[in-house]
Amino acid sequence: MKRKMILPAVVLLLAAALTGVLAACADKTENTGVFASGAVPVQDVYGNWGYADSNGEVLIPCEYRSATAFRGGYAAVEAAAGVWYVINTSGERVQGPFASVRIFGDSAVFEDYKTHEYYFYTFSTGERGEGFDGYVYDAENGFVRTVTSTDDNVGGRVLEYRAVKDGVVAGDGTAYYLTGNDVFYELGGKVLTGRRTGSSRYDFTLLDIAEGTTTAYADASVAERDFAVPDTEKLNYIVLSSTNAETGETNNSFISSAAAEPGVADVARIDGTDGLTYVRISYADGQTADKYMLFSAEEVLCELAGDGLTCVGEAFFSLQDGTYTFYTEEGKFTHKPAPAADTTMSVADCAFIGGSTLVVTYGVENSASGETYTQKAAFTSAGVTDLQMFEDMNLTVTDAADGFFVVRNNGTGRYGVADLSGSIVAETVYTGVRPLEGGFWAVKMGGAESVYKTGTGELMPFVFSAVCPEEAL
């Protein structure tokens, strides 16, 4: 009897002690940013993938060939070559096997393991969409294009465009039935489909995928088109020509990813980068002056009356009264550099680091001594940073993200993180630093990786050969 009374007390004591310990542990564990779902993909020394929390505690064992990050509470794991499952944050296989899986968030595309038919799936409702034969995901412009073959004899297929936003694929897409004679083009976040009406003539429909709005261009031919990616359907702009049957007048429409203009006489491409196009548009009415336009896939960046832009590297710029205005895919930056006495400055190069930070290299010449050197400035949405301070510290800026720079020590070859004012926030001891999201970084130490959080430091010990893999789009 006595024993029975003591045992519960012992159990209670243990439980109290345990929860005390667990509470202390819980305080240290990250659950924001990359750890929003609690765990990130990690690779062990044998090359297998599993998931660990920010302390490096393995929550889902490393037994998969590949693993994706959790999105909306689900992740895709490859259990055997070409055999995928969907797991939840407890590691339970909730869907599968599939031949392939792509999880957007609450929406996903599954490829049936036997039939290889693709279909959309919504986790919250369990709803399964109609099947299709293939799909393309344009992450940059935020849409999915599905392709379904038809049984007709004319090579027909149904294209359906759906916007993808916050992990959810729009339920109703805009569908186009196109035969082998019909055409389609993609201009950034817009798609232009053409149903053949005659020899080289089509009834075109221009769809803005995100907005869902359409514009029609009846019975037009393609006067001109400029490819963004050669040998694909991706264009920077297209000029459609339609003839008024009654008056015999031709009307040319200039359509880019960012703008649509009627009444155009001629479009000449002056210059461009991977993401920017600079054209001169002349108008048919004989009155409207030529317009020079610089546009990206998303917006018109600049419209000028005269040709005032110069392209260097990955940006265009204009110079007026000592002030430079740089136009890039990521936006517009102005800079009024203050050259030292007897020096002249000119833009030598413009290049992006970290996807959205523009580094401008100025060539500087001292007219008195003839000495030439370079000066670098970095532009982020937070402002301009003179990179000279990093050169003085024997550091090279190699990447940028979220208002921080990844810097490499030129002597030791090791990487660290600095803020925009030049303060080192992560010491240059790592053999590699890769930005993740929102203040999280994948830091590499020789053969092992860990996750680093700005302000906190290394979160987990260096026991995994890789963490948070970059995913192919």
Next chain:
Amino acid sequence: MKRKNIIISLAIVLCVVVALTGVLAACNDTVNDNMFSAGKLAVQKDGLWGYMDGSGEMVIDAQYDTATPFCGNYAVVTLGDKVMLIDGEGNEFMELSGVGIVASEDGTRLAVSEKNTALMGVLDTGSGEWVVRPMYDEIYFTKGGQIIVRMGACYGMLAADGTQLYPVEYEYASGDNAVALYKSTEDGVELVLTDPSTGAETEKLTRTGVTVGVLQGSKSVLYYGYMDENGNNIRVVPGNENAYDSSTSYVTAAYDNVLYVEKRTEGAATGTFELQKADGTAIAEGTYTGNIYNENTNTLVLTVDGGENGTSYLLVDTLAAAVQTYDGTGFVRALDGSLWLANADGTSLKQFGEGGGEIALDLPSGARLKQLVSASAYTTYNAGVYTFVKDGTDAVVLPLGTKEVIVDPEGKYILAYSKEEYWAVYKTDGTPVFGYDAEITLVMPASI
């Protein structure tokens, strides 16, 4: 010394083993003697390594492919591809990524390559804790136990407890006389010299055009050079009061504790040499037509052409930095460091230096001296029989079949090697630790 020849002839077998232990030479626990570090001797039996204690008992079974002597509480062993640290009981303590290991001189620190990162860190050999976390490409220890670390092309220095003394931004060079860290700055070359035994900063200067070099002899002598206002190349040897101005002198070589300096006039060689101690004090000067250095006996023999007076020789004890005329008979370095000159028929030895002792070698007919341990102990060989003689009596007569005998540097143990390629170990008082019947195929004393 013959001992070294044995080691070389076993080179193929020892290749990996020596790579593992080459720099663990000083890894002895000061409580136990140098042969049995941490009380254990690494021995190989049937091709596998284990550890034996001083009584001949195998305390860790022979099971490893390679093994190092114990350093503090740990040793490094390999099993196939696996490299690991084991503790005194033979339990696996930590897996490592490679066999590249370095020990500090006092044996309290081990620089190892960590398993996951494959980068170097420093472990405390007593506690097994990381003193320096693994993030370096390379690590060295100074004599005094300071830690030199390298990342990429840059070096820095940490104290033995891991705290930073100099940041990782320098180039590095070291000699027995100084450790140098230097880097280019706007004002020239910043050079920091520290004492290898204490880590204390002995000199810090910034000067344009400074170059740092090391004379490699049996000792390595660090110097730095620069050009003075007169356009002369000046060499400064830390610890040496002289500044060697290339117009008047040039340090051509270093032999242990002796510097060999060529005299010059206006930059041109004169053919006259001066022998100096490490601190620059001259001990001899003359025209030498030949010099032969013997690293086994640490002696330098200089030929002096006396013209009409004939050729004579100068014998330099490069360890003691002492000189005397050489009378043409053999000489022998005892294990205790003393240098002895043998007479013509090898029956007596006279100690080098004034007032030195004399040993009458009372060898039986046919016997010859094999190794001199000290003034009162030596090994002899006579018709296949090796004997260890101490204070005039035959302390150990080694068994027939012994092919070679080595006495450990501290004079506490005798290692014998048999024709069947087995080792035996005796204490110098005659007690056997283990004989040939133990079938030990290789023995790894802590200091080779």
